[in-house]
Amino acid sequence: MLTMKNIIRxxxxxxxxxxxxxxxxxxxxxxxxxxxxxxxxxxSQDPTISKKLGLRAGIGLAAPQIGVxxxxxxxxxxxxxxxxxxxxxxxxxxVSHSVELTYLKTGEGCLSVDRDVxxxxxxxxxxxxxxxxxxxxxxxVRLKGLASIVFQHEIDHLNGIMFYDRINxxxxxxxxxxxxxxxR
Numbered sequence: 001m002l003t004m005k006n007i008i009r010x011x012x013x014x015x016x017x018x019x020x021x022x023x024x025x026x027x028x029x030x031x032x033x034x035x036x037x038x039x040x041x042x043x044s045q046d047p048t049i050s051k052k053l054g055l056r057a058g059i060g061l062a063a064p065q066i067g068v069x070x071x072x073x074x075x076x077x078x079x080x081x082x083x084x085x086x087x088x089x090x091x092x093x094x095v096s097h098s099v100e101l102t103y104l105k106t107g108e109g110c111l112s113v114d115r116d117v118x119x120x121x122x123x124x125x126x127x128x129x130x131x132x133x134x135x136x137x138x139x140x141v142r143l144k145g146l147a148s149i150v151f152q153h154e155i156d157h158l159n160g161i162m163f164y165d166r167i168n169x170x171x172x173x174x175x176x177x178x179x180x181x182x183x184r
Contacts, residue, residue, distance in 0.1 A: 001036070001039065001040075001043075001053075002036050002037070002039065002040040002066060003040075003053050003054065003055065004053075004054055004055055004056060004111075006040075006066045006067075007061075007065055007066060007111050007112055008064075008065060008066065008067050008112060009112055009113070009114060010110070010112045010113045010162055012067075012112075014064055014067050014069060015064055015065070015112060015157065015160065015162065016160040017064060017069045017160050018158070018159055018160050019063065019064055019069045019070055019071045019158045019159070019160075020069060020070055020071065021070075021071050021091050022070050022071055022072060022090040022091055022132075024090065024091075024132060024136050025136040026090055026132075026134070026136055030070065030072070030090070031134050033063060033066075033068055033070070033072060034063075034072045034074070034088045034089075034090060034134050035088060035134055036066075037061045037062070037063065037066070037072060037073070037074035037088060038061075038074035038076060038086070038087075038088040040055070040058070040061055040074070041058050041059065041060060041061050041074050041075070041076040042076050042086075043055060044056060044057045044058045045057055045058075045059075045076065056111055058111045059075065059076060059077040059150050060073065060074065060075045060076075060077070060150045060151075060153060060154040061073070061074050061111060061154070062074075062154045062155075062157035062158055063157075063158075064157050064158065064160075065111060065112050065157060071090065071091045071092065071158045072088075072089070072090055072158075073087075073088075073089055073092055073131075073151075073154040073155065073157070073158065074087065074088045074089075074154075075087050075147070075150050075151060075154060077146060077147055077150050079144075079145055079146055079147050080145055080146065085141075085143065085147040085150075087131075087133075087139065087141070088133065088134055089129075089131030089132060089133065089139060090131060090132040090133075090134075090136070091131055091132055092129050092130070092131035092151070092154075092155055092158075093129065093130055093131065093155075094124075094127050094128070094129055094151075094152070094155060095128050095129065095130050096127070096128040097124035097126065097127045097128070098124050098125045098126040098127070100124070100125040100126070100178070100179075100180065101122045101123065101124060101125060101176055101178065101179040101180070102122075102123055102124070102125040102145070102148075102149065102179060102180050102181070102182045103120045103121055103122050103123060103149075103175060103179055103181060103182065104121065104146075104149060104181075104182055105181045105182065105183055107119060107120070107121065108121045108149070108153060108163040109163075110153070110162070110163055112162075113162070113163075113164070117163070117164045117167070118172060118173065119164065119167030119168070119172030119173060120167065120168070120172065120173060120174065120175050120176075120179075121153075121163050121164075121166045121167055122166060122175070122176045122179055123148065123149045123152045123153075123166075124148060124152065125144060125145070125148065125180065126142070126143065126144040126148055127142075127143050127144075127148045127151060127152065128140070128141070128142050128143075129141050129143065129151055129155075145182055146182060149182065
């Protein structure tokens with residue numbers, strides 16, 4: 001079972017690596033890694049388990065955050081319409097996205113970042129993602145709002161990108177023109 005001790009911090013160079021595709025069908029080891037990512041995120045949201053294990057609450061986790069440089073992510077988040085988006089995916093890809101941008105008014109955080117990093121992180125409002133579940137079956141999902149933001153954040157990890165890389169360094173608190181803020 002993963003705990004916070006398994007989460008590497010943002011000064012670790014593994015978080016800047018562009019991850020390798022997972023060979024399909026996935027190996028037993030890759031399946032276990034993917035399942036453990038989702039288990040961590042679910043456990044981190046359970047008040048009893050997270051307190052017992054000392055977990056910070058998270059809604060997504062990518063394999064490089066545990067030092068595995070393979071294309072795997074897990075997301076467990078409820079959207080504004082109370083729909084649960086719970087996915088563990090191998091080789092997720094954004095295959096299409098909206099032109100419209102959004103951002104979290106409160107900013108983004110990350111289990112690998114132990115400090116508050118203020119700033120607006122522009123993201124696509126809607127995305128379509130394809131990837132493969134733990135059994136190697138194709139998953140094709142359309143996402144919007146918070147679920148879209150979380151997927152983009154986690155897929156960025158697979159490309160060695162941290163959320164704060166997307167913040168405008170000269171004007172961190174100004175939204176891109178036309179971007180619509182999202183309340184969390």
